[in-house]
Amino acid sequence: MSYQLRREEVVDVAGLQAMLEESPGKAAQAILAAAGQGAVEAQLLLGQILLDGRGIEADASVARRWFGIAAQGGNAMAHNMLGRCLEHGWGGSADLSQAAIHYAQAADAGLDWGLYNLGNLFATGRGLPANQAQALMCYEKAAHMGHAKSMNLYGRYLEQGIATAPSPARAVRWYRRSAEAGDFRGMFSLGLVLVERGQVAEAAPWLEKARVEGNMNFLRAALVTLQGAGPVLMAFAARYADEIERRGA
Structure with missing residues (x-):
């Protein structure tokens, strides 16, 4: 199949994404053609399917190049994804300083994921000097934009009083918003x-849902927390341990 992008045609990204679900190979051809003709949204999408290997053979190095091309076209999510490639060494060498630059570009454009990822670098001092106040600002902005992961981290800063006055009540509200x-x-x-x-009865469904939906890295860290948190949580610790064993089998 050939896919010609007419000058007046606006790439239907939602349509291409839907096509990926139904016919990944056909969608990949359409995305590749549109990206080659300069459609920035298609370039971003091409980078993502190359990273994931959806409808096309996975190739992180080529994905990284397409993210770079889309970023040059001013796409905020492309800056964020190029930052992730640079942070994690996907498709080439890791470069945390450059990752920070691209996350900042995405954040400046108002992208919640850019703010979240930039906040993580500030929080850990990776790629730029550690700055908890800057991390807090990034998480707060992204949380108010509805970014679920940032809501949780903003809640943690409020609960623990990191770079701000402790506010347990506000922390709980943000934890709840993140969970929901x-x-x-x-x-x-x-x-x-x-x-x-x-409020153990209210807590139990959330702890159970986290156990079911969490990834292995989370489960291992959560188990350590539960095992050191007192007798009330030991039953949950046992279930988390069983979950880790089940998935590892």
């Missing part, structure tokens, strides 16, 4: 604070 938005770490954070308040 689907972030398993937010679910876990909410569950823990509810247990601390003696």
